Amino acid sequence: MLKALKLLAKELMSYDNHALSKALKRQARWIQRPCVNFGALCLSPVKAYSAAQIKRIRETNKASQAVFAAYLNTSLSTVQKWERCQKKPNGILLKLLSLVDQKGIEVLL
Numbered sequence: 001m002l003k004a005l006k007l008l009a010k011e012l013m014s015y016d017n018h019a020l021s022k023a024l025k026r027q028a029r030w031i032q033r034p035c036v037n038f039g040a041l042c043l044s045p046v047k048a049y050s051a052a053q054i055k056r057i058r059e060t061n062k063a064s065q066a067v068f069a070a071y072l073n074t075s076l077s078t079v080q081k082w083e084r085c086q087k088k089p090n091g092i093l094l095k096l097l098s099l100v101d102q103k104g105i106e107v108l109l
Contacts, residue, residue: 046098051085057097058083061105071108072096 049057058068058079069079072093081087089097099107 046094048094049082049089049097049101051083053101054079054089054097055083057101061100063105068105071100071105 058065061068063071065079065083066076069076072079074093078087078093082089096108
């Protein structure tokens with residue numbers, strides 16, 4: 001991978017502005033291709049969880065709010081707000097919740 005990037009950088013340095021622009025657009029199209037080049041790295045979308053579902057996940061794994069927060073590397077107040085519908089998990093925390101829901105809290109150990 002590093003070798004390919006070095007070759008690409010060397011190639012791009014030899015271009016004039018117009019050719020450089022075309023080469024960058026070609027690379028951008030390759031990067032934006034949907035999942036064809038990445039196989040197993042293509043992940044399905046993660047569903048949103050309601051407050052009741054988050055509480056169920058936590059209780060199923062026999063964790064207090066504080067322990068659950070520690071496993072997810074977030075604060076106790078964040079977990080409390082999730083369970084009171086004051087805040088919704090997003091990003092990586094939503095993905096972690098999904099993993100814990102599917103495979104149990106052991107997946108985070």
